[in-house]
Amino acid sequence: MDRFLFLTLDGLSRGAVYAAFALALVLIWRAGRIVNFAQGAMAVAAAYVAYSVTAATGSYWLGFGAALLAGLLLGAVVDIAVMRLVDHRSPLNPVIVALGLVLLIQAVLGMVYGNEYLPAQTPFSRTALTVGGTAVLSPYDLFVFATVGVVGAALVWVFTRTAIGLRMRAAAFAPEVSRLLGVNVGGMLTLGWALASGVGALAAMLVIPTELGLHPHAMDLVFVSAFTAAVLGGLDSPPGAVVGGLGVGLLLSYVSGYAGGDLIPLAVLALLLTVLLLRPGGLFAPVTARRV
Amino acid sequence: MGGDLLTVEALAAGYGPVPVLHDVDLRVPTGTIAAVIGANGAGKTTLLRTLSGMLRPTAGRILLDGRDLRGTPVEQLVRRGMAHVPEGRGVIGELTVEENLRLGALWRRDRTAAGHALDEVYQLFEPLARRRRHLGHQLSGGERQMLALGRALVGRPRLLLLDEPSLGLAPRVVAQTMALLRRLRDDTGLTVLLVEQNVRSALAVADQGIVMSLGRVALAAPAARLRDDADLRHAYLGF
Numbered sequence: 001m002d003r004f005l006f007l008t009l010d011g012l013s014r015g016a017v018y019a020a021f022a023l024a025l026v027l028i029w030r031a032g033r034i035v036n037f038a039q040g041a042m043a044v045a046a047a048y049v050a051y052s053v054t055a056a057t058g059s060y061w062l063g064f065g066a067a068l069l070a071g072l073l074l075g076a077v078v079d080i081a082v083m084r085l086v087d088h089r090s091p092l093n094p095v096i097v098a099l100g101l102v103l104l105i106q107a108v109l110g111m112v113y114g115n116e117y118l119p120a121q122t123p124f125s126r127t128a129l130t131v132g133g134t135a136v137l138s139p140y141d142l143f144v145f146a147t148v149g150v151v152g153a154a155l156v157w158v159f160t161r162t163a164i165g166l167r168m169r170a171a172a173f174a175p176e177v178s179r180l181l182g183v184n185v186g187g188m189l190t191l192g193w194a195l196a197s198g199v200g201a202l203a204a205m206l207v208i209p210t211e212l213g214l215h216p217h218a219m220d221l222v223f224v225s226a227f228t229a230a231v232l233g234g235l236d237s238p239p240g241a242v243v244g245g246l247g248v249g250l251l252l253s254y255v256s257g258y259a260g261g262d263l264i265p266l267a268v269l270a271l272l273l274t275v276l277l278l279r280p281g282g283l284f285a286p287v288t289a290r291r292v
Numbered sequence: 293m294g295g296d297l298l299t300v301e302a303l304a305a306g307y308g309p310v311p312v313l314h315d316v317d318l319r320v321p322t323g324t325i326a327a328v329i330g331a332n333g334a335g336k337t338t339l340l341r342t343l344s345g346m347l348r349p350t351a352g353r354i355l356l357d358g359r360d361l362r363g364t365p366v367e368q369l370v371r372r373g374m375a376h377v378p379e380g381r382g383v384i385g386e387l388t389v390e391e392n393l394r395l396g397a398l399w400r401r402d403r404t405a406a407g408h409a410l411d412e413v414y415q416l417f418e419p420l421a422r423r424r425r426h427l428g429h430q431l432s433g434g435e436r437q438m439l440a441l442g443r444a445l446v447g448r449p450r451l452l453l454l455d456e457p458s459l460g461l462a463p464r465v466v467a468q469t470m471a472l473l474r475r476l477r478d479d480t481g482l483t484v485l486l487v488e489q490n491v492r493s494a495l496a497v498a499d500q501g502i503v504m505s506l507g508r509v510a511l512a513a514p515a516a517r518l519r520d521d522a523d524l525r526h527a528y529l530g531f
Contacts, residue, residue, distance in 0.1 A: 163398055170384055170395050177382035180344060181443070182370035182399035 002134050007257040008250065013141040014207075015249020016148040021203040021226035022233065022241035023152065024196040029235045031172045031192030034083065034094045038101035039200045040223030042078065044216060045105050046071040046201030047208055048113055051120070060123045067201045075197025079190045106216040117213040126210070144206050151202060152242065155195070159238075168192055221265060225252065228272040234282025243283070295358075297322040297451055297483045298343075303352035305342040312338040313507045316352070320451075320500070323481040325473060327498035327515065329491050329529070335507040336487040337379055340453050343485070344376035345369055356451065370399055375449035379456050381440035385429030389420055389439055392428055396443035406446065413442035416472075434465040441469070445476075451483045452476075458490040466490065470497040491529055495519050503528045 021039070028036045036042075049070040054063030078101065086097050124139035137145075159165035170178045171188035179185050203226075208218050229248040233240020248271065255267040275282065298320040306312040312335045320326045328336050341347040343354060345366040354361045356372055364372065375396075384392055393413060397406035414421035417438040423431065431439060437457060444452055454473075458466040474497050476482040488494035495501055498515040511518075511528050518524060 163394075166387075166391055166395060167398060170387060170391075173386045174382065174384045176346065177378065177384060178395070179366040180346075180370065180376045180378065180382070181395050181447070182367050183395070184367050 003257065006128075006135055007253045009137050009141070010257075011250035011253025012246060013137065013144050013249070014210075014253060015229075015246035016144050017203050017207040017245075018222070018226045018229045018248050019242040019245025020148045020151065020199055020206070021222060022230040022245045023155070023238055024199040024203065025226060025230045026233075026235060026238055026241045027155075027192055027196035027199070029230075031168065031189050031196075032083070032094075033088075033091070034098070035227075035235070036196070037095060037098040037223075038078065038105065039197070040204075040219035041102040041105040041109075041216075042074050042197055043071065043200040043204035044208075044214075044219045045074060045109060046197075047120070047204040047214055047218070048109055050205060051113075051118060051214055054121070060121060064123075064205055067205050068198050071201025072194045072198040074201075075193040075195070076190050078197070079193035083193070084186070109216040113214075113216075115216060117215045120209040120214045122209045140210075147202065147206060151199060155199070155238070158195075164191070221268075224265070224272075225249075225268050228268050228275070231272060231282055232275050234284040237282065237284035240282055240284030295322055296320060296355075297357055298485065299353075299355040299358075300343070301353045301355070303339075303342065303349055303354065305338060305347050305349045307338075307347075311350070311507070313342065313349075316504075316507075316509055318502055318509060318512060320483055320485055322450075322483055323477060324499040325477055325484040325486060325497055326500040326502055327494035328485065328487045328502045328504055329489075329494055330504035330510075332489075333506075334504040336504055337455055338507075339504070340376065340378075340455050340485070340487055344374060344453055346376075370447055370449070373448075373450035374453065375444035375447050375451070376453040377440045377444050377455060377457070379459070381436055381457075383428040383431070383436045383439050383443075385427060388425055388427055389431070390424040392439055392443050393420070393446055397446040400447065405448075409446040409448060413446055416445075417442050433460050434462065437461060437465065437469060441472070449482070451485065454484060454486045456487055456489060458488060458493060466493050470494075473497055 024039055025036060028034055046067045050063035050067035053066040054060055082097060082101065083094060086094050088094060122140045124143050126138045126140045128135040128138045130136070159169060167178070167183045168188045168191060170181070171183050171185040172192070175185045203222070204219055207222055208214055211218065225248050226245065229244035230241050232247060233242070233244030248268070251271060252264050252267060255263050296319045300316055300318045303316040304311060304313055316339065318326070328339060330336055338347065342349050345361065345364060356374060361369070361372070387395070393410055397409055400406040419435050420438055420442060423435065428436070428439065457469050470493050473484055473486070477484065486494055486498065495515045495518055501513055501515045501518040502509055503511040513524070518529070
């Protein structure tokens, strides 16, 4: 029973990160109908910025802030310098370009930083606190929950309560009408990319220290898990991304705890396949999809 | 007052290599309603899309209050005082009534005035006030019409472009819409360019009738003449 509790809490902590990363995918999907396959590589690039800043200043938090900033900027740059120039008439075009970006970013990171695992530190201890003899969450787990919770709440607030959020939603749902109403649709799309990439960078900062460390491919499996989470929740649904992320985190934690860590990639792909076969719209597919 | 709010000179436009509008000239005086009428495929919607910048003209000029609109991006036109209610009306179904309306006033810097404009629209269209929190796609056709019009009006436009406002609506709702346009013209000096298939109700409210045929202006005449002169009506409108 203790083990089950531990695996559950550990799965939720991991799931919170998947949720954030899935949320970033959903943001870009809603804004521009693109699945950003480059999000993992972009997030790793931001994490390397954090590594450099922390190495130069000795401060984890300066590095953390630099990663978020780098994530925001990188998202905007990718939209303006790359995605805007891609012909979107075939949905495959941006996908292929995104995959090309993955190769480019990972190659550049490898050349600059080397293809070795670099140590990534955490701001709080990862040793689990024990309550009544049972190992539960570590201070770092609590930090992960708090950060993802704050960022998620902030996103909800921005999208539902602010003028800029209203503009972003309108631009995503009805670009032509929005332009007629004076909304700078291109700018809103760029902002969406920046926000998503910033959230992606945050997720990378949270998850990389809990795995093998910093490496150009550090987010590859996380990306697949988060993509599965986003599809599970329905690519159009931010709450779906959060629920999907937590669900995938739990599943992977149980699989690795009871069946062995080697099975994680297999479990993710099996789940993805099951969702696509049984409910391709995801658990939270909007009801409007059925209207004609 | 006085003068033409909208002047179009030798306008040509089309989709890719396919020309639709040829050498279109028209004038809409400030504070009047002009009805663009004509058969399907006459180029009426294309004309509106070109006026609001969704489609780039291949030749000619569009002047709003004497200022050339060439090179003005679509999203800036609302700041110049032009509002375009597109065919099908463009209510965003995923947003609430209130959000749709707020969107129409977001570009305005004066937040207080924008808030007043929102209240006025709720007074003008009572059903919208009762359905503030409803999503756009939950509304009836008539309510969508109100929302689309209201959303254009919160921007306090000087020129309102309306594409087929009677489409799919009950005759009573069409009559209400036309009466509202007349009232806005009389009370606020709003200028309206209206594209309509429903010739009778359009001419009933309009000051000027502009008959389009095959992408050209076949006739521009006072609406009263088009209404009353049977020969003219037979020749250009076929009834």
